[in-house]
Amino acid sequence: MLFEVSGLSVEYSTLDEVSRAVNDVHLSADRGEVVGIVGESGCGKSTLALALLGLTRRNARITAGSVRLDGQPLVGGGLGEKQLRQIRGRRIGLITQNARSSLNPTLRIGEQIATVFATHTGERGARARAAAISTLRLVGINDPERRFDAYPHELSGGMAQRAVIAMAIVCRPDIVIADEATSRLDVTIQAQILDDLQRSVQEVGSSLVLITQDLGVIANYGDRLYVMNAGEVVETAPTPVLFETPGHPASVSLLESQLDLPERELRLRGLPVDGRVLPKGCWLQARCPFMDAQSGCRTVHPELSDVGTGHQVRCHRASVVLSRAAELTR
Amino acid sequence: MNAKNQPVLRVSHLSKQFPIRNSRKLVHACDDVSLELFSGQTLGLIGESGSGKTTVGRCVLRLVDPTSGSVSLDSVDITRSAKRELRRLRQRIQIVFQEPTESFNPVLTVGSQIEVSLKVFSQLSSADRKRRVADLLDRVGVPGNVAGLLPAALPAGVLQKCSIARALASEPRLLVLDEPTSALAPEAEADVLGLLTRLQRDDGLAYLFISHDLSLVRGFCDFVAVMYLGQIVELGPKADVYRSPRHPYTQALLAAVLHPDPRQRLDRAGRGVPLKGEIPSPIDLPTGCYLASRCRYVTERCRAERQELIPIDASTTVRCWRAPELPTTDAQSQ
Amino acid sequence: MALAEPIPSGDEPSPVIADEEIILGYPSLWAHVIHSVRRETLPKVGMAIVLVTIFLAILGPVIAPYNTTAATNSVNQPPSMAHWFGTDNNGLDVFSRVLAAPRIDISTALLATALALIAGSAIGLFATFYGGRLGALAIRVTDTLQAFPALILAIIVVVLTGHGLATIVLVIAVLNMPLYARLMRSEVLRIRDRAFVEAARASGLSDMAIAWRQVLPNALAPIVAQMSVTIGWAILATAGLSFLGAGVPPPTPEWGSMISAGASEIILGQWWPSVFPGLAMALTVFGFAVLADTVQTALGREG
Numbered sequence: 006m007l008f009e010v011s012g013l014s015v016e017y018s019t020l021d022e023v024s025r026a027v028n029d030v031h032l033s034a035d036r037g038e039v040v041g042i043v044g045e046s047g048c049g050k051s052t053l054a055l056a057l058l059g060l061t062r063r064n065a066r067i068t069a070g071s072v073r074l075d076g077q078p079l080v081g082g083g084l085g086e087k088q089l090r091q092i093r094g095r096r097i098g099l100i101t102q103n104a105r106s107s108l109n110p111t112l113r114i115g116e117q118i119a120t121v122f123a124t125h126t127g128e129r130g131a132r133a134r135a136a137a138i139s140t141l142r143l144v145g146i147n148d149p150e151r152r153f154d155a156y157p158h159e160l161s162g163g164m165a166q167r168a169v170i171a172m173a174i175v176c177r178p179d180i181v182i183a184d185e186a187t188s189r190l191d192v193t194i195q196a197q198i199l200d201d202l203q204r205s206v207q208e209v210g211s212s213l214v215l216i217t218q219d220l221g222v223i224a225n226y227g228d229r230l231y232v233m234n235a236g237e238v239v240e241t242a243p244t245p246v247l248f249e250t251p252g253h254p255a256s257v258s259l260l261e262s263q264l265d266l267p268e269r270e271l272r273l274r275g276l277p278v279d280g281r282v283l284p285k286g287c288w289l290q291a292r293c294p295f296m297d298a299q300s301g302c303r304t305v306h307p308e309l310s311d312v313g314t315g316h317q318v319r320c321h322r323a324s325v326v327l328s329r330a331a332e333l334t335r
Numbered sequence: 336m337n338a339k340n341q342p343v344l345r346v347s348h349l350s351k352q353f354p355i356r357n358s359r360k361l362v363h364a365c366d367d368v369s370l371e372l373f374s375g376q377t378l379g380l381i382g383e384s385g386s387g388k389t390t391v392g393r394c395v396l397r398l399v400d401p402t403s404g405s406v407s408l409d410s411v412d413i414t415r416s417a418k419r420e421l422r423r424l425r426q427r428i429q430i431v432f433q434e435p436t437e438s439f440n441p442v443l444t445v446g447s448q449i450e451v452s453l454k455v456f457s458q459l460s461s462a463d464r465k466r467r468v469a470d471l472l473d474r475v476g477v478p479g480n481v482a483g484l485l486p487a488a489l490p491a492g493v494l495q496k497c498s499i500a501r502a503l504a505s506e507p508r509l510l511v512l513d514e515p516t517s518a519l520a521p522e523a524e525a526d527v528l529g530l531l532t533r534l535q536r537d538d539g540l541a542y543l544f545i546s547h548d549l550s551l552v553r554g555f556c557d558f559v560a561v562m563y564l565g566q567i568v569e570l571g572p573k574a575d576v577y578r579s580p581r582h583p584y585t586q587a588l589l590a591a592v593l594h595p596d597p598r599q600r601l602d603r604a605g606r607g608v609p610l611k612g613e614i615p616s617p618i619d620l621p622t623g624c625y626l627a628s629r630c631r632y633v634t635e636r637c638r639a640e641r642q643e644l645i646p647i648d649a650s651t652t653v654r655c656w657r658a659p660e661l662p663t664t665d666a667q668s669q
Numbered sequence: 670m671a672l673a674e675p676i677p678s679g680d681e682p683s684p685v686i687a688d689e690e691i692i693l694g695y696p697s698l699w700a701h702v703i704h705s706v707r708r709e710t711l712p713k714v715g716m717a718i719v720l721v722t723i724f725l726a727i728l729g730p731v732i733a734p735y736n737t738t739a740a741t742n743s744v745n746q747p748p749s750m751a752h753w754f755g756t757d758n759n760g761l762d763v764f765s766r767v768l769a770a771p772r773i774d775i776s777t778a779l780l781a782t783a784l785a786l787i788a789g790s791a792i793g794l795f796a797t798f799y800g801g802r803l804g805a806l807a808i809r810v811t812d813t814l815q816a817f818p819a820l821i822l823a824i825i826v827v828v829l830t831g832h833g834l835a836t837i838v839l840v841i842a843v844l845n846m847p848l849y850a851r852l853m854r855s856e857v858l859r860i861r862d863r864a865f866v867e868a869a870r871a872s873g874l875s876d877m878a879i880a881w882r883q884v885l886p887n888a889l890a891p892i893v894a895q896m897s898v899t900i901g902w903a904i905l906a907t908a909g910l911s912f913l914g915a916g917v918p919p920p921t922p923e924w925g926s927m928i929s930a931g932a933s934e935i936i937l938g939q940w941w942p943s944v945f946p947g948l949a950m951a952l953t954v955f956g957f958a959v960l961a962d963t964v965q966t967a968l969g970r971e972g
Contacts, residue, residue, distance in 0.1 A: 396871055398867050398870060398871060422873045422874075422875065423873070425871060425872070425873040426873065429871060429872075430867075430868070430871050432864045432867070432868065433864075434864060437863060437864040437865065438864040438865050438867075438868045439865050439868075440865040440869075440883055440886070440887065441865075441887065442886045442887055443882075443883075443886065448865075448868075451869065451872045451873075451874060452872040452873055455872060455873040455874060456873060498868075501868070501872070504872075505872070505873070
């Protein structure tokens with residue numbers, strides 16, 4: 006496996022409270038594979054995206070687990086911040102939602118991309134410029150020699166996002182993490198960008214991790230999926246399997262809301278779980294329509310268990326969910 | 336009493352250009368937009384950013400004054416109305432904005448803001464107004480105690496329903512719904528849409544539904560107008576437009592939608608990229624068809640001639656002279 | 670045009686909104702300000718000073734132990750049990766005069782600030798909201814005024830209206846008015862394009878009603894924050910102008926003129942006629958400044 010995350014946990018702490026944002030997450034991605042991470046807002050996926058690079062928001066910290074790239078530990082391997090910085094951008098690329106805020110409005114985009122390249126490879130001047138231009142072309146920007154000199158405000162939203170993607174992949178990283186990278190874009194632009202991104206990543210031989218709420222994106226580009234809820238991975242499966250036979254109530258809930266299925270009582274009720282006060286047993290017990298005290302939902306915290314090839318579900322009621330959901334998605 | 340066959344809203348050749356500071360150039364926000372809306376119907380206005388759909392919504396309310404063309408409410412031309420007259424006519428048409436938190440004044444209570452049109456358009460006493468506000472809140476499914484709260488105290492879904500209550504206060508004939516659910520979570524979205532459907536059935540309201548969400552429009556609207564760079568490029572009954580889109584842009588738009596169905600992946604790959612290139616600038620628009628630089632069916636005539644809407648069958652019009660001869664793609668279900 | 674398909678019915682019952690789903694509202698902005706003042710010591714000290722000063726402005730001359738304007742023979746007495754702050758070179762009790770001075774200093778400061786605030790805000794609001802040629806002209810005029818060096822402006826006004834309290838009030842008001850116009854203008858620009866203003870217009874409200882009821886309440890925060898700063902400044906300015914001789918004629922108790930009158934005595938070792946009024950003034954301005962700072966932080970703005 007190219008990219009392996011084991012037992013990763015992130016906590017937020019305010020004055021007197023501790024909130025678990027990411028809990029004991031295991032995931033992996035192989036070369037040329039597109040892995041999707043989906044979940045409702047507040048499930049912890051964005052916190053996870055940052056943690057994969059060893060980054061956290063101000064009052065958060067990674068409390069456990071490791072991230073390994075090609076066998077080499079990134080997080081949890083005792084690497085110092087300086088070494089981590091050498092890896093970020095070089096071997097891992099991150100694309101975030103708001104392109105504009107990733108670009109310096111006072112510098113030309115070509116320059117920004119070339120700088121990333123130069124910083125990591127030590128090659129400056131003409132070589133850096135050439136790398137930037139070829140990457141701009143790779144992400145679908147026409148006339149890249151001319152666009153090299155454009156300022157961010159001269160670019161449309163779609164173009165700016167492509168420039169950010171170029172910045173993330175100019176060093177041909179081993180893995181690209183895209184956190185809601187196309188959610189604010191128009192439909193036709195989104196389609197073009199995702200196609201270009203997928204193609205670039207395959208040509209370069211990297212992995213792609215798509216983090217999103219949009220099931221359409223996942224269905225069309227993801228090979229394998231992880232569903233997150235309350236900071237945990239609650240289900241993982243190859244894409245077609247997840248869509249046809251979801252095994253976790255959170256997955257069913259997600260599919261329902263986006264497929265406009267008539268059944269509403271299968272959705273998770275209420276608001277996302279508060280990471281500060283987690284109950285004994287399954288964390289979703291208060292929201293789950295499948296909750297059944299007899300099955301241990303209130304007392305035993307479920308572990309990820311196999312329900313099929315490459316398909317794992319974190320739920321005591323998985324078999325019930327599977328059969329119920331199969332009726333729906335037929 | 337209005338005759339049953341008179342449209343609630345008729346827009347004719349509406350155009351709007353915005354001047355640019357320190358420049359003689361203009362932004363062409365919308366161009367030659369014509370449509371009709373009858374009581375109890377919903378017309379969806381779809382398009383991507385820069386399509387002009389928001390401008391059309393604003394012009395219909397005259398929150399923005401059109402550069403040319405006309406807007407009539409119940410056969411009354413409101414385009415030329417003077418300020419005072421216009422304020423009176425505002426009773427008939429109301430708007431629900433995209434962001435509920437933005438559309439409410441943060442320092443005033445929700446109830447007092449719902450009351451505003453009651454104060455303007457009715458002679459009710461203060462007590463009666465409060466009662467009416469309570470009725471409206473009840474109608475939209477919001478607890479009455481919300482009236483005394485500040486907007487910031489409420490979740491977005493509830494606030495958006497209050498927005499609808501406010502719009503209903505003046506007993507309008509037409510509601511302009513500008514992306515009313517884009518800012519809401521799926522739960523709240525379903526809730527609001529159910530409410531709007533119920534209200535339309537009970538009151539015979541007409542809706543102008545502006546949205547970029549194609550699947551949503553398909554579920555909610557009767558008729559659909561597709562906009563590109565300020566022009567309507569296709570207008571017809573929803574089922575026809577979605578099932579067999581005739582304009583190349585509509586085809587590309589529908590093809591670009593990512594359906595949450597992994598089985599359709601291979602089809603997408605086979606179809607190739609439907610639209611190449613970037614959208615032209617709304618400041619320097621080409622002479623002929625606006626889609627010419629990106630359309631795979633483009634010819635010289637397309638580039639030279641300005642395109643007009645032509646009927647393609649009994650109920651659909653398309654702004655493309657080649658449409659009758661082009662293959663119709665059967666867009667995916669959903 | 671016939672309906673193509675039946676409209677989906679909306680008959681599914683709406684989910685009941687549980688009371689706990691309504692986020693308990695935080696109190697209004699002003700409650701937040703008051704709460705911030707109450708919370709820490711420093712603002713409370715500032716508040717206390719301000720209240721004491723206002724109290725003195727009203728009742729100072731009444732509670733002063735000695736007459737503040739009738740000259741006596743006990744000239745230039747150093748501070749003692751009988752005269753806590755000593756006497757000045759007219760034999761007047763400095764302590765009593767210090768207590769009585771706020772009536773002039775604070776009143777002029779408050780009045781001048783109120784004038785600047787009301788005139789400036791009104792110009793800012795209407796010029797920006799209605800726009801047009803007149804609006805643009807009004808803004809240009811206020812900009813020009815603001816660009817004037819304060820001292821020159823002060824001298825011009827003094828020349829035009831002579832000495833006296835009215836002059837001081839006018840000078841301070843004119844000097845600060847452009848600032849409030851600018852503050853209001855930038856707020857109106859920020860607010861007038863927001864959706865809720867459009868919603869108000871769509872509801873049929875007239876422009877005047879929108880300006881007054883919708884825009885103005887949202888624009889107040891920076892104005893109020895600035896107000897406390899202006900008051901502190903105005904106290905200093907009143908004293909300053911009086912010090913320069915442009916203000917109140919003696920023997921009316923007023924900190925500035927007291928400092929001025931006693932300034933030449935300091936070198937002779939008679940420090941108390943100047944120092945005590947100076948300290949009182951510094952303390953008062955400090956009190957207002959601290960309050961200003963707290964209000965500004967609570968309203969979320971700097972300087």
